[in-house]
Amino acid sequence: MPAAAAVAVGVMAMGALTPPPASAAAEPDTVRQGLKELVRSDGVPGALASVKDREGGTRTYTAGVGDVATGAKVPRDGQVRIGSNTKTFTAVAVLQLVGEGKVDLDEPIDTYLPGLVRGEGIDGHRIKVRHLLQHTSGLPNYVKYLADDVRYYDPRDLLDLALEHKAEFEPGEKWEYSNTNYVLAGLLVQKVTGRPLAEELDRRVIQRLGLRHTYFPAPGDATIRERHPKGYDRPSAGAPLVDVTEFDPSWGWAAGQMISTNSDLNRFFTALLDGGLLKPAQLDEMRTTVPAGAPFAPGARYGLGLVSTPLSCGGVYWGHGGSTTGYETRGGATDDGRAANVAITTQPADKTVMPRVEGVVDKALCR
Template sequence: MRAQTWQRIRSPRRQQGGRRRAVPAAAAMAVGVLAMSALAPPASASAAARPNTARPDTVQQGLDALVRTDRLPAALASVRGPDGRTRIYTAGVGDLATGAKVPVDGQVRIGSNTKTFTAVVVLQLVGEGKVSLDAPVDTYLPGLVRGDGIDGRHITVRQLLQQTSGLPNYSTYLGDDVRYFDPRDLLDLALQHKADFAPGEKWAYSNTNYLLAGLIVQKITGRPLAEEMDRRIIKPIGLRHTYFPAPGDATIREAHPKGYYRDSAGAPLLDVTETDPSWGWAAGQLVSTDSDLNRFFTALLHGDLLPEAQLTQMRTTVATEYPFGDGARYGLGIVSKPLSCGGVYWGHGGSFPGYETRGGATDRGRAANVAVTMQLDDEATRKHVDAVVDTALCR
C-alpha cells in the first residue's frame, strides 16, 4: 500500500450501524475539482444475456435513474433467476477522474452484508454443538464484557446476532484516526459508554454485537475470523470474488468502480476507494460482487450452509427500526423485507464509505443485488435503490 496522508471530513454520523466516513487528502485534491455534470454520463448495460431491446428492461431503467436523477456516479446490479441464469447491469461511470467504464460485476465494499457471513459461522458452530444461542456471552468470553449497565453474564449469543443486546455502537464513537483497529480496541471504545437498554428489552442496531460474535468465533475455533469465513463459506460455495481484506490492506483487489463521498449537498465528490476497513471487522469488512452476494444468499436459503434447525433460528425475526425500511424484520444476521408482488426476500444490505449495497434472495430461487458508488445519506435515494431490488425480484 502506498503511503498516504489522511484527513477526516466532519464527525461520524449514525448511518446503518453508525459507519464513519474518512477520505484520503490526496484523493480529495484529485477528485474535488470534478464538476457535477460529470455525474450524468450515458448509462450502459452489460448482461450475460443482453436485454431484449424491443421491451424496455425495468432493472436497467432503474439503474439509469439512479445515475441521472439521483446523481450517483455509478450503479451495478446482478439478477439471478430460479434457473441459475444471471443478468448483469451497469450504469454511470466507474472512475470520474478518467471517465472509465463501470467494471462488469465489479468488486465493492459490502459493509454490513458481512454480518450475515459472521452469523452463519456462529450458527454453524451452534449446529456443531460448540456454541449455544441462549448461553451468556461470558460462557465464551469470560469477564470481557463489562461496563455501565453492561454485563456479559446477562447478554446471550442470540441477542448479539439479533441486535437486542443493548450494547452501545462502537462506530458511533470512532475518532479522527483512519488506521488499523484491533477488534479489542473497538470493544474497549464501546465499553466506555453506557448500555442503550437492558438486554432483550428492545431492538437497536449496533456493530458491537457482531464484534463480539466474531471474537466468539475466534475463541471457539482458535483461528482468525477471516480464515473461518473462507473455509466455511467462501470456498465451499465458490465465491471467487469475495474476500476479507488482510490487516492494513486499503485496496480492492480486482476490477472495481471507484467509491465516492460528498460532504454536503452540491459539494464536489471525493474519491474514498482506498481506506483501511479494519474498523468494520466482523460487522462490515468484506469485499464482494453483486453476483457473489446473490450466490451466497441463494445458497444460504437453499440450506447449503446451515442445518435446517439453525436456518430456522436465523429466520426467526423481530421488528426493526431505521435503517431497513417499512415492513422489515431482523433475524439472526439476516433481514426479511416485503415485496410489492407478495411475499418477502431475505438479505441484509450494507453501507461503507464509498459504497452502498442492497439485495437478497427469495425462497423461490430468485436473487438480486444492487450496488452504488456512494454511501447514501438521502432516504429518498435509499428507497430508490430498494425499488430497483424490488423490481428485479418481482419480474
C-alpha cells in the same frame, strides 16, 4: 458523519449471462431504467446490479462511470465493499458452531468470553449469544464514537470504545442496530475455533460456495484486489466528490469489512436459503425474526444476521445490505430461487436515495 461511517447493506447474482426471453425483451427493462435514474436524477457516480431468475439465468447491469476523473466505465459485476452484508457471513459461522455443539445461542456471551463484556449497565452474564446476532443486546454502537481518522483498529479497540458508554436498554428488551454485537460475535468465533475470523469465514463459507471474488481484507490492506468502480464521498451538498476507494476497513471488522461482487452475494444468499451452509434447525433460528427499524426498509424484520424485506408483488426476500465508506449495497434472495443485488458508489446524503435503490431491488425480484 465520520470517515469510518455507518456499516450496513447488500450485493448480487451469479450464473451465465443470458439474453432475456422474447416476451421480456419487449418490455421496458425496469432494472436498467432504475440504475440510469439513480445516476441521472440522484447524482450517484456509478451503479451496478446482478439479477438471477428462478432458472439460474443471470443479467448484469451498469450505469454511470466507474471513475469520475477519467470517465472510465463501471466494470460489469465489479468488486465493491459490502459493508454489513459481512454480518450474515459472521452469523453463519456462529450458527455452524451451534450446529457443531460448540456454541449455545441461549448461553451468555460471558460463557465464551469471560470477563470481557462489562460497563455501565452492561453485564456479559445477561447478554446471550442470540441477543448479539439479533441486535437485542442493548450494547452501544461503537460506530457513533469513531473519530475522523481512518486507521487500523483492533477488534478489542472497537469493543473498548463501545463499553465506555452505558447500555442502551436491558438485553432482550427491544431491537436496536449495533455493530458492537458483531464484533463480539467475531471474537466468539475466534475464541471457540482458535483461528482468525478471516480464516474461518474463508473456510466455512467462501471456499465452500466457490465465491471467487469475495474476501476478508488482511490487516492493513486498503485496496480492492480486482476490477472495481471507485467509491466516493461528498463532504457537503454541492461539494466535489472525493475518492475514498482505498482506506483501512478494520473499523468494520466482523460487522462490515468484506469485499465481494453482486453475483457472489447472489450465490451466497441463494445457497444459504437452500440449506447449503446451515443445518435445518440453525437455518430456522436464523429466519426467526423480530420487527426491525433503521437502517432497514419499512416492514423489514431481523433474524440472526438475516433480514426479511417485503416485496411489492407479495412475499419477502432475504438478505442484509450494507453501507460503508464509498459504497452502498442492497439485495438478497427469495425462497423460490430469485436473487438480486444493487450497489452504488457513494453514501448519499439525501435520505430519499436509498429507498429508490431498494426499489430497484424490488423491481428486479418482481419483474
